[in-house]
Amino acid sequence: MSDPDILISEVGPRDGLQNTKIFMPTEAKKRWISALAAAGLREIEVCSFVNPKLIAQFSDADEVVAHAVTLPNVAVVALVPNFKGAERAAKTAARKISLPISASEAHSVSNVRKTIDEQVAELSRIVELRRAGGATFEINGGISTAFGCTIQGEVKQADVLRLVERVVAAGADSVSIADTVGYANPKQVREVFAAARRIAGAKLDAAHFHNTRGLGLANCLAAIEVGVRSLDSSMAGLGGCPYAPGASGNVITEDLVFMLESMGLKTGIDFAKLLDARRVLEDALPGAEFHGHLAKAGLPKGFKEAA
Numbered sequence: 001m002s003d004p005d006i007l008i009s010e011v012g013p014r015d016g017l018q019n020t021k022i023f024m025p026t027e028a029k030k031r032w033i034s035a036l037a038a039a040g041l042r043e044i045e046v047c048s049f050v051n052p053k054l055i056a057q058f059s060d061a062d063e064v065v066a067h068a069v070t071l072p073n074v075a076v077v078a079l080v081p082n083f084k085g086a087e088r089a090a091k092t093a094a095r096k097i098s099l100p101i102s103a104s105e106a107h108s109v110s111n112v113r114k115t116i117d118e119q120v121a122e123l124s125r126i127v128e129l130r131r132a133g134g135a136t137f138e139i140n141g142g143i144s145t146a147f148g149c150t151i152q153g154e155v156k157q158a159d160v161l162r163l164v165e166r167v168v169a170a171g172a173d174s175v176s177i178a179d180t181v182g183y184a185n186p187k188q189v190r191e192v193f194a195a196a197r198r199i200a201g202a203k204l205d206a207a208h209f210h211n212t213r214g215l216g217l218a219n220c221l222a223a224i225e226v227g228v229r230s231l232d233s234s235m236a237g238l239g240g241c242p243y244a245p246g247a248s249g250n251v252i253t254e255d256l257v258f259m260l261e262s263m264g265l266k267t268g269i270d271f272a273k274l275l276d277a278r279r280v281l282e283d284a285l286p287g288a289e290f291h292g293h294l295a296k297a298g299l300p301k302g303f304k305e306a307a
């Protein structure tokens with residue numbers, strides 16, 4: 001298998017299910033993740049090691065990771081909201097953990113109940129845990145609400161860039177930047193990622209966009225234009241947004257793969273198998289809302305995947 005031009009990191013089993021009220025049975029989660037892997041997705045964020053009392057959806061996180069790591073050619077990622085979550089992840093074979101650190105103080109306090117300073121300190125503790133031999137995973141600092149915040153409103157670019165610097169200085173292996181609430185526009189994306197690249201160099205990793213206001217794919221394209229090679233997306237745009245009824249959640253994997261492949265950028269993903277995985281998801285979550293243009297319209301006549 002050759003390396004893809006763009007690595008798609010499927011976040012549906014974490015970001016999608018986190019925002020879905022219906023509990024997906026553990027066996028269905030395993031079936032879905034297996035189907036995603038079979039379609040060629042090489043990185044999958046499979047769960048969050050959040051306190052199950054806060055989000056019951058991830059009460060089976062250990063079992064889901066244990067299954068996902070048996071799948072060939074898949075890097076298994078887990079979200080950890082804090083040091084405690086990282087300790088739990090360390091007991092599994094997850095390849096990478098991602099710690100969200102908000103660029104908005106107000107969002108940080110409401111999301112992880114810690115100030116930005118306290119959350120950066122959590123990152124340092126996780127780096128120290130691994131240095132001391134207590135973990136082997138890669139560590140990603142995921143900067144959230146980097147393009148605006150539903151509580152604070154505007155988030156200053158200078159605040160985002162200072163946080164990029166702090167995440168790298170704390171010892172993270174990579175840093176990703178997220179538009180958690182779907183506020184970003186392509187001009188802003190180009191500016192933030194280009195400036196972050198000058199600070200983080202090769203450690204600047206993935207872009208994570210939400211399609212809340214319909215700009216998800218445009219923002220992905222803007223990120224690619226300034227050198228981003230890893231994009232997060234979610235099958236069927238699963239998740240939605242509690243504040244925007246009917247709105248799609250994350251960028252839709254199927255539509256993103258279509259855009260990239262039709263532009264000649266290889267993703268390594270097989271469309272027929274990707275749509276098989278979507279059927280597995282639809283069966284597993286009856287009554288949930290599924291988005292996506294490609295799944296409705298199908299591939300254009302004579303369409304060829306990138307060679």
Ligand code: ZN
Nearest residue numbers: 015180208250
């Ligand atoms: Zn998200």
